[in-house]
Amino acid sequence: MSTLSTGSNLQLLFHFAIFEKYFKKLQRGRGMSALAMFKELYDKGSKSLEIFRQQAVSPNNKKVLKEWGISDAAKMIGRTPQNLRSLETQGKIKKARTKKNGKRTERIYNLKEINKIRDYLNLRPSKPKGAKTAIIGITNFKGGVGKSYTSLTLSQSFALMGYKVLLIDSDNQGTSTYLGGGFIPDLDIRSEQTLLNIITGETKDLANSIIPTHWDGLDIIPANLTLYNAEMVVPNQIYEHRQKTGELFPFYARLKDALNSVEHNYDIIILDTPPSLGFITVNVLFAVDGLIIPLLASGVDYCSTIQFASMAYETLDRLPKIDYQFIRLLLNKNKPYSAQSKDISDFIKKFFGELLLTNSMIDTEAVSKATANMQTILEAEIHPNDRKTFNRALSNIDEVTKEVEFLIKQVWDSAQYREAA
Ligand SMILES: Nc1ncnc2c1ncn2[C@@H]1O[C@H](COP(=O)(O)OP(=O)(O)OP(=O)(O)O)[C@@H](O)[C@H]1O
Ligand SMILES: [Mg+2]
Known part of the structure; x- marks a missing residue:
């Protein structure tokens, strides 16, 4: 007669189930060619990367650069926010895009827009004329x-x-x-x-x-x-x-x-x-x-x-x-x-x-x-x-x-x- 209590039996069953799972894992791939194994790894890996990319770069499946508010944009350009607003009012630079932040509407700029303003103001740094890259x-x-x-x-x-x-x-x-x-x-x-x-x-x-x-x-x-x-x-x-x-x-x-x-x-x-x-x-x-x-x-x-x-x-x-x-x-x-x-x-x-x-x-x-x-x-x-x-x-x-x-x-x-x- 078994000397094990019901609790121990359950424990045994539990350990057996884990062992079986690991055993199956260990058996997995045995007898497959190395080529087939690598192919499977590659196929699964590629698929996972594709999904990872879609999650990381959604919604357009393309990376999009972040945008800056007017204070940061002005700092990057080397002018004040007031200066940017007034250039905009005078029609000298394009009207900024805006987004809602609670009740406020804020101006936003991406790097392309910031570079356009830099170009207009002659504030875009570059190598000197004739200099080698x-x-x-x-x-x-x-x-x-x-x-x-x-x-x-x-x-x-x-x-x-x-x-x-x-x-x-x-x-x-x-x-x-x-x-x-x-x-x-x-x-x-x-x-x-x-x-x-x-x-x-x-x-x-x-x-x-x-x-x-x-x-x-x-x-x-x-x-x-x-x-x-x-x-x-x-x-x-x-x-x-x-x-x-x-x-x-x-x-x-x-x-x-x-x-x-x-x-x-x-x-x-x-x-x-x-x-x-x-x-x-x-x-x-x-x-x-x-x-x-x-x-x-x-x-x-x-x-x-x-x-x-x-x-x-x-x-x-x-x-x-x-x-x-x-x-x-x-x-x-x-x-x-x-x-x-x-x-x-x-x-x-x-x-x-x-x-x-x-x-x-x-x-x-x-x-x-x-x-x-x-x-x-x-x-x-x-x-x-x-x-x-x-x-x-x-x-x-x-x-x-x-x-x-x-x-x-x-x-x-x-x-x-x-x-x-
Ligand atoms: N300053 C840092 N602080 C924290 N993590 C860093 C830093 N620099 C690099 N890493 C991380 O360390 C790891 C190795 O960096 P990286 O890939 O740039 O090295 P590498 O010299 O290009 O490597 P490899 O020789 O493989 O091309 C990466 O995971 C990277 O994100
Ligand atoms: Mg590297």
Whole structure:
């Protein structure tokens, strides 16, 4: 006779049910081909991404940039709200759109409207006439240090200021494509729209890859997984060329050459790069005027950044000489109140001095809150409970952007380019 009480029997049954469920889970997929398993993963994943996108970008299935009230818009333009109202009354600028807020009717502006007013008032910043477009690479072969975060926030911040910006995603993971353009890289983007055909030498035409984003003044060249093929095609080309001529095949100049025909349309071009020093990154290193290298305040990240510098040095040493206007390290996910973070950032400061940007990017929860809705910090609609977190993050981004803008102005002002112009 069983010595178990009814309670224990029930418990046993319960455990058996759980075991059966897990057993079924464990059995799931057994005997299926690896290909079929990946296919199922891909199909389900793609479907879920599509639904996620629809939720994130509804109602138009397109990302729409947020709008600003008259105080913020006036601040962005550099005038007072009264001034904007009076320009409107005089008929000098278009009548603003309005929306109801309780009993009040408020004026609202999107970035396009703000830029129109800036243009009218001659207050839209741009590179000086004849100056070369500043092409900035955000690189580090260490993964997860904030290359995409930095690329996105800088591109969007400069676009908010009124600059004409091109963000180029050269990483097949497509983070900037997803967050910057609202595209699901492997569903929405065709391989011809990526840098693939440029890096493999199929074409020099970049213009067809440029897509306007929902931010006025910010265009994007997207990436998706197919871009990775460049890393397979180029080595063969190098090998064959060496066999024939004994010389290094100039694969590294392809992006620089292709940029020549489109760069004049922009004040600033920002390149997000993959976490590797492959053929695509070498093209980026060869095309830029300046580099920003994000790194985290941790020992491991610090060491691999030094390694990156050494490998980039060895690589560039084999190519024709090029000049940079600047290279700067940017400390990311900095925790000003953490002793460990402070120790390593003091250490980095001590050795690198002015090679390190004075301002660092703080570690902020605002990033994950915004990303959950397929948005960046700069476009997220802020919940009142999160206002403090977001405001701190936004003013931090502002400080970093201003510092980078200063470096970009050095590129525009450099005598070398002025003479060439
Ligand atoms: N300052 C920050 N505060 C909080 N989270 C951050 C910050 N910077 C980046 N992150 C988060 O850290 C993760 C890695 O950042 P990101 O994707 O920009 O790194 P990455 O260098 O581009 O990575 P990869 O090498 O894979 O391309 C992301 O989830 C990003 O949202
Ligand atoms: Mg990235």
